[in-house]
Amino acid sequence: xxxxxxxxxxxxxxxxxxxxxxxxxxxxxxxxxxxxxxxxxxxxxxxxxxxxxxxxxxxxxxxxxxxxxxxxxxxxxxxxxxxxxxxxxxxxxxxxxxxxxxxxxxxxxxxxxxxxxxxxxxxxxxxxxxxxxx
Amino acid sequence: xxxxxxxxxxxxxxxxxxxxxxxxxxxxxxxxxxxxxxxxxxxxxxxxxxxxxxxxxxxxxxxxxxxxxxxxxxxxxxxxxxxxxxxxxxxxxxxxxxxxxxxxxxxxxxxxxxxxxxxxxxxxxxxxxxxxxxxxxxxxxxxx
Amino acid sequence: xxxxxxxxxxxxxxxxxxxxxxxxxxxxxxxxxxxxxxxxxxxxxxxxxxxxxxxxxxxxxxxxxxxxxxxxxxxxxxxxxxxxxxxxxxxxxxxxxxxxxxxxxxxxxxxxxxxxxxxxxxxxxxxxxxxxxxxxxxxxxxxxxxxxxxxxxxxxxxxxxxxxxxxxxxxxxxxxxxxxxxxxxxxxxxxxxxxxxxxxxxxxxxxxxxxxxxxxxxxxxxxxxxxxxxxxxxxxxxxxxxxxxxxxxxxxxxxxxxxxxxxxxxxxxxxxxxxxxxxxxxxxxxxxxxxxxxxxxxxxxxxxxxxxxxxxxxxxxxxxxxxxxxxxxxxxxxxxxxxxxxxxxxxxxxxxxxxxxxxxxxxxxxxxxxxxxxxxxxxxxxxxxxxxxx
Numbered sequence: 120x121x122x123x124x125x126x127x128x129x130x131x132x133x134x135x136x137x138x139x140x141x142x143x144x145x146x147x148x149x150x151x152x153x154x155x156x157x158x159x160x161x162x163x164x165x166x167x168x169x170x171x172x173x174x175x176x177x178x179x180x181x182x183x184x185x186x187x188x189x190x191x192x193x194x195x196x197x198x199x200x201x202x203x204x205x206x207x208x209x210x211x212x213x214x215x216x217x218x219x220x221x222x223x224x225x226x227x228x229x230x231x232x233x234x235x236x237x238x239x240x241x242x243x244x245x246x247x248x249x250x251x252x253x
Numbered sequence: 254x255x256x257x258x259x260x261x262x263x264x265x266x267x268x269x270x271x272x273x274x275x276x277x278x279x280x281x282x283x284x285x286x287x288x289x290x291x292x293x294x295x296x297x298x299x300x301x302x303x304x305x306x307x308x309x310x311x312x313x314x315x316x317x318x319x320x321x322x323x324x325x326x327x328x329x330x331x332x333x334x335x336x337x338x339x340x341x342x343x344x345x346x347x348x349x350x351x352x353x354x355x356x357x358x359x360x361x362x363x364x365x366x367x368x369x370x371x372x373x374x375x376x377x378x379x380x381x382x383x384x385x386x387x388x389x390x391x392x393x394x395x396x397x
Numbered sequence: 398x399x400x401x402x403x404x405x406x407x408x409x410x411x412x413x414x415x416x417x418x419x420x421x422x423x424x425x426x427x428x429x430x431x432x433x434x435x436x437x438x439x440x441x442x443x444x445x446x447x448x449x450x451x452x453x454x455x456x457x458x459x460x461x462x463x464x465x466x467x468x469x470x471x472x473x474x475x476x477x478x479x480x481x482x483x484x485x486x487x488x489x490x491x492x493x494x495x496x497x498x499x500x501x502x503x504x505x506x507x508x509x510x511x512x513x514x515x516x517x518x519x520x521x522x523x524x525x526x527x528x529x530x531x532x533x534x535x536x537x538x539x540x541x542x543x544x545x546x547x548x549x550x551x552x553x554x555x556x557x558x559x560x561x562x563x564x565x566x567x568x569x570x571x572x573x574x575x576x577x578x579x580x581x582x583x584x585x586x587x588x589x590x591x592x593x594x595x596x597x598x599x600x601x602x603x604x605x606x607x608x609x610x611x612x613x614x615x616x617x618x619x620x621x622x623x624x625x626x627x628x629x630x631x632x633x634x635x636x637x638x639x640x641x642x643x644x645x646x647x648x649x650x651x652x653x654x655x656x657x658x659x660x661x662x663x664x665x666x667x668x669x670x671x672x673x674x675x676x677x678x679x680x681x682x683x684x685x686x687x688x689x690x691x692x693x694x695x696x697x698x699x700x701x702x703x704x705x706x707x708x709x710x711x712x713x714x715x716x717x718x719x720x721x722x723x724x725x726x727x728x729x730x731x732x733x734x735x736x737x738x739x740x741x742x743x744x745x746x747x748x749x750x751x752x753x754x755x756x757x758x759x760x761x762x763x764x765x766x767x768x769x770x771x772x773x774x775x776x777x778x779x780x781x782x783x784x785x786x787x
Contacts, residue, residue, distance in 0.1 A: 211726075250354070
């Protein structure tokens, strides 16, 4: 099966010009990314806090097009698999995701802090909505 | 002895620069003052690599939580008398970064500031004016 | 057998730019692993943006980075305008593009100087910064400020090109074009400098694609990745640029690509000035955005692709702003390229990506027991220069 065929089989919805989206189950994230890695590069990982659930968005770009994979997570125990084997640079983005949103990333190579200070409390995640800004 | 030391100090100010959480705007303007167009070295002002050689600590940016201890340590490593110059609105009062979770405050919350150069960022000419005013204070022996 | 050492470098400070902390593990002279720790200049802007209004955020985003401030502000403005369904007048779009290109000139010349300084080429550093003042004067005349020019408002721009400015910009561009030709000649012919750049830090096209690097770094490895071409925005659709590529993938190629793309910038600036349409600078922008929505906006900053994700639930504030600067993906390539390189080349490999934080010039030797010494960036830079001098 060619990359184009595989892409064609994905349940993508168009949300905007040049933007496609699809919800992804936690277990399918790596295999779907594997397909998309033949098409584009991982531009960013965005965390979103909706209060009752967390969402992680993986933005994969190719030319003018962006495909966003949306993974919904339970805010009590959010866990995703690392995309490091698929996109080597994902490790850096995942370090940011772990410290900012408290998402556990299974199998990511470097778990150390990227941005937060050394003395930052271990269970406080600044980009969660409950964190106040002071 | 003191008048000779003051005379020497005023005519050869050595500075060390620390970015405590700046956006780089002030830092590139400080670098501009060192390059040929503004060239503060002609006034005896030189940027040094080590705080142990420096008379003036030039600080840019609001102080972040991670940079706070480094800032205090650098200041402690400087020989006496150590002067502090806060460059830019953020170093003086936090600027747009007031209230951010990783910002602990302005430079004056942590160190005695001898000279403040406002601006976002200050022009190189303003930075030079700040140095000139600081030199004048050192010459007159005014306390911070 | 050679001993294995870990050499942590930084974080203390920059003669410019932000601090960062690197740990290079070496066996003899060869780097065997590398890691990075950022966060010394981390302020928490993404969180702060959620508590402020769109208008306040415009000024906040301008201060993400003082070197490429305009591209941050204009990218954020484009995102909010898209959320509000507002179309910016053509003249304003052209002026945004014009300032973005002026900013690219200042940023590339700044980088040329800093990278030359890291290589120990002080004369090139001083000359390029002297010439950079030409463009700083233009930016000051145009906007009133040399850095953080604050050109944008939501729905347009607030500065205009007068006939006098038109002349000043053209003269500056003519002068800089001549100087850039000279610099291109210098970086390609100076034998000492070439020893620091030719064949150093080579990244193949395949690696560049796999690591997802962006900007001039990708283009120097033969990857045609430039948002201005791939997804044209503002005036780039009507005034396309030719992508500048080099397939050598080494440091020398990164110098060549950045300098050569300046010629494209000069050409584009003249074209924009020649074709500037008459018309309004701003359009009405609503106080509140009516509906919830999220947008992705990408721009080509001087260092590569800048990625903004903005979400709002409606109202006057965003509920999430995600900024991915070009340095982050490019940083990963430094960690990969440093492995197997000589320690003396590490500063230049880092300088080659034009990191939007760098750890120049600061010493603080902190003994951490036993075999660890923290090297300052200055010490490592000096070490690199000494090795090549010997």
